[in-house]
Amino acid sequence: MFRLRCPAPGAAGHPLWLGPGALDGLPALWRPEWRVAALVADRTALRLHGAAVLRRLRACAGTVRVYQLPPGERHKSVATWLRLADRMLADRLDRAACLVALGGGVTLDLAGFLAATYLRGLDHLLLPTTLLAVVDAALGGKTALNRPAGKNLLGAFRFPAAVLADTTLLETLPPRTWRGGLAEVVKHAVVGDADLFRRLERAGRALHRPGSLDLALLARAVRVKLEVVARDPFEWGRRSVLNFGHTVGHAIEAATGHRVPHGAAVAVGMAVEAEAAVERVGLPAADRDRLVALLGALGLPARSRGPFERLRPHLAVDKKRRDGAIRLSLPVRLGRMAASQTGWTVPVKAAALRRAWERRAAAPGRAR
Ligand SMILES: NC(=O)c1ccc[n+]([C@@H]2O[C@H](COP(=O)([O-])OP(=O)(O)OC[C@H]3O[C@@H](n4cnc5c(N)ncnc54)[C@H](O)[C@@H]3O)[C@@H](O)[C@H]2O)c1
Ligand SMILES: [Zn+2]
Missing domain, CATH: 3.40.50.1970 (Rossmann fold)
Structure with a gap:
């Protein structure tokens, strides 16, 4: 305990x-x-x-x-x-x-x-x-x-x-609900704990059974969030790093009338945003590939489906959008998020996000 x-x-x-x-x-x-x-x-x-x-x-x-x-x-x-x-x-x-x-x-x-x-x-x-x-x-x-x-x-x-x-x-928990939670554990590993990410990779399919996540790993995922919240409890800046995968994820949920569950939408969202991060902030392609592989091993989807246009209206109402650009929280490498002069989100042009979406549609891996 x-x-x-x-x-x-x-x-x-x-x-x-x-x-x-x-x-x-x-x-x-x-x-x-x-x-x-x-x-x-x-x-x-x-x-x-x-x-x-x-x-x-x-x-x-x-x-x-x-x-x-x-x-x-x-x-x-x-x-x-x-x-x-x-x-x-x-x-x-x-x-x-x-x-x-x-x-x-x-x-x-x-x-x-x-x-x-x-x-x-x-x-x-x-x-x-x-x-x-x-x-x-x-x-x-x-x-x-x-x-x-x-x-x-x-x-x-x-x-x-x-x-x-x-x-x-x-x-x-039903397995699908459990897996949805694993998506957030992966998110916390990407946001702030590269070693947790490695341990999740090592555990892989052993995590499929509800309740099977080792308590020490769970505590590490919890600590990532607590550390971010401690520095920015009211989300003036840094706390937005916890939105990794969620700008695209929320748009998927909204565009599908919430038929895609949150965890699956966030999993695809992380894969798409990681794709954008490769182009925009220099996330190593190998890190993106490890993220996609881990999502697959955990039974989570990593492939986008359907036209990007369906997401567009839902990206516009996103709280992270300012100055016409879509502001994303992006990793520069596993365990470390990008900071820009304007804060903890990076403006990404809609055309660049579309490219990322389309690359993830064409890539191998399971769709949601
Ligand atoms: N406040 C925050 O910081 C924050 C952060 C992340 C997500 N959220 C919100 O959390 C919500 C999603 O939460 P969720 O995924 O837990 O969904 P949920 O609360 O809908 O629970 C998912 C399902 O699991 C069932 N369930 C709950 N506990 C169970 C158990 N022990 N055994 C079997 N079934 C059980 C529920 O009845 C429900 O059908 C979203 O609304 C999201 O916006 C809030
Ligand atoms: Zn979430």
């Missing part, structure tokens, strides 16, 4: 327990002023792991209330937020309640926003149950809701009181 501290602005940070049995940390981290536990949970995670969580919460809080949301990205919505907030109001929850979020990134983003807004702010704990949520969504204080105009367009920064990431909960 790893007991880490997560950076949070203006404070000493908060605890992160990571590993098998992390849920046992609940009594140790529970504060006496939290008289009520409001468990906001993904229905599937609740069915699979609710009993273990509820048992521990009942030992901590006088009252435990459960607020469920159905699984799926479309429930990261204003409608679901409002429904849960109204139910909490009907239950007369006051600020002596601690909101406990159990689920994947969807639940954590929504519950975090609920914690930020309910009665102007409740304390909250995050109990991530997907690999993506452990390495990414549970870290860094971002909360969000989607709107028809795009993903994550409403939100707030709200850091939890603690994160308890019990890795035994990941063993029940």
Whole structure:
């Protein structure tokens, strides 16, 4: 078990327990002023792991209330937020309640926003149950809701009181959801840990089984994000390196009406953006090839499909676009991201990104 501290602005940070049995940390981290536990949970995670969580919460809080949301990205919505907030109001929850979020990134983003807004702010704990949520969504204080105009367009920064990431909960993940999380692990290796990248290459296909990622490697992927967040908690600059693969990835998701899952879209996005990085910032072609090979070994796609034109409208609404150019976070080599005079993103002309897209369409490797 790893007991880490997560950076949070203006404070000493908060605890992160990571590993098998992390849920046992609940009594140790529970504060006496939290008289009520409001468990906001993904229905599937609740069915699979609710009993273990509820048992521990009942030992901590006088009252435990459960607020469920159905699984799926479309429930990261204003409608679901409002429904849960109204139910909490009907239950007369006051600020002596601690909101406990159990689920994947969807639940954590929504519950975090609920914690930020309910009665102007409740304390909250995050109990991530997907690999993506452990390495990414549970870290860094971002909360969000989607709107028809795009993903994550409403939100707030709200850091939890603690994160308890019990890795035994990941063993029940469907293989596709597990692989989606592996894409983010690979992203963190590219962004800041070349040795982690080598270890993932060595492990390769052994990582296919949900829950099979070695705890020490998982902790390294987590540390990459924590280090970036520590330097730039509110994403004024450096934190945008974590968007590697996501500008193209989000556009793929939007262009396909979210039929391509996030992890697969990010995998293709990383391959395309790495292609652009070879041309734009001198990423060695051999590093791009290693990235494509690793994605393949992990069962993730690396080949683009369909015309680039379908992506164009969705690249335009990207938050990273300024001055007419598409701004991408690009690696200069595995484990190191490009910095330019204007910050941590590099302007790439649409024509150059199209070339990268088309090269990845023609290249060998699996399409999504
Ligand atoms: N806040 C951030 O910094 C941040 C970072 C990255 C991603 N995100 C967000 O995270 C979301 C994606 O998260 P996700 O991939 O975890 O998706 P998700 O929350 O939709 O979970 C994926 C699926 O797994 C199921 N599930 C959850 N835990 C399970 C378990 N232990 N066993 C079996 N099934 C389980 C869920 O019911 C769901 O069907 C996106 O909305 C994305 O925008 C946020
Ligand atoms: Zn992501």
